[in-house]
Amino acid sequence: MKNIKQADIVNQGDGLPDWMQFTISLLMFALFSWVLYLLFHPTLELDEKHRDLLNILLGGFIAMFGKVIDFWFKQGNKKQGDIKNEK
Secondary structure: OHHHHHOOOOOOOOOOOHHHHHHHHHHHHHHHHHHHHHHHOOOOOOOHHHHHHHHHHHHHHHHHHHHHHHHHHOOOHHHHHHHHHHO
16 A cells, blocks of 8 residues: 555545556647647648537547646645645
């Protein structure tokens, strides 16, 4: 149990190892870039149904960006208080 707590240093013990949190965020940004590339590629001609699907995916990724930004940059007082009590 002690190793699990030591593996999660960046966000004060939120459950996942730091390398996994970073990898998930990196994969999300890579998928977002790929969708943008497909949507705005100058020579790629998409069917209207496929373009609509990519626009829906783009909207989903934009909504997820808010969660990723909150996760990495928002400091929660509740989490910090819980960590102090555990020590």
